[in-house]
Amino acid sequence: xxxxxxxxxxxxxxxxxxxxxxxxxxxxxxxxxxxxxxxxxxxxxxxxxxxxxxxxxxxxxxxxxxxxxxxxxxxxxxxxxxxxxxxxxxxxxxxxxxxxxxxxxxxxxxxxxxxxxxxxxxxxxxxxxxxxxxxxxxxxxxxxxxxxxxxxxxxxxxxxxxxxxxxxxxxxxxxxxxxxxxxxxxxx
Ligand SMILES: [Zn+2]
Numbered sequence: 644x645x646x647x648x649x650x651x652x653x654x655x656x657x658x659x660x661x662x663x664x665x666x667x668x669x670x671x672x673x674x675x676x677x678x679x680x681x682x683x684x685x686x687x688x689x690x691x692x693x694x695x696x697x698x699x700x701x702x703x704x705x706x707x708x709x710x711x712x713x714x715x716x717x718x719x720x721x722x723x724x725x726x727x728x729x730x731x732x733x734x735x736x737x738x739x740x741x742x743x744x745x746x747x748x749x750x751x752x753x754x755x756x757x758x759x760x761x762x763x764x765x766x767x768x769x770x771x772x773x774x775x776x777x778x779x780x781x782x783x784x785x786x787x788x789x790x791x792x793x794x795x796x797x798x799x800x801x802x803x804x805x806x807x808x809x810x811x812x813x814x815x816x817x818x819x820x821x822x823x824x825x826x827x828x829x830x831x
Contacts, residue, residue, distance in 0.1 A: 652806070654686065661802070667696055671692055675779060676689055677690055686784045699772055718760075726745040730746075
């Protein structure tokens with residue numbers, strides 16, 4: 644069960660964490676970089692992580708590794724091929740116009756191919772890595788507050804207790820009973 648807390652924290656203010664790993668509760672020496680993008684704005688936050696969970700976070704499955712390594716050359720190849728193809732088959736315009744159009748469309752298809760491969764790689768993520776990555780998340784934010792979610796209730800309670808100034812009056816802790824969408828990695 645995931646526990647969410649809302650903090651009235653602005654972009655230039657920092658959130659205090661206990662010196663304990665957000666994934667397992669052991670003493671922490673490493674960091675889990677949280678980030679959430681909304682449109683052009685990205686909010687970042689570092690959560691504490693123990694050395695063991697940092698190692699789990701760095702471990703990739705063989706398939707993940709292969710797909711990520713393949714994604715750039717595949718994207719470049721698709722970009723060049725579609726640029727050449729579009730430039731060759733377009734029935735109008737001068738050669739440089741066709742080439743420019745072809746290149747623009749090539750870049751779009753190359754980016755698409757890379758995105759598909761990165762998505763595939765994410766789907767082969769090791770479960771223990773995903774557990775660490777999702778142990779703390781920025782669910783949402785505005786210019787004046789931020790919603791954080793933790794897989795461990797005690798961590799949510801400790802973060803709330805360490806940041807009393809940022810707690811909105813009425814709703815210090817909000818329970819999120821359905822874990823249904825918690826496993827979806829691509830909801831940003
Ligand atoms: Zn840990």
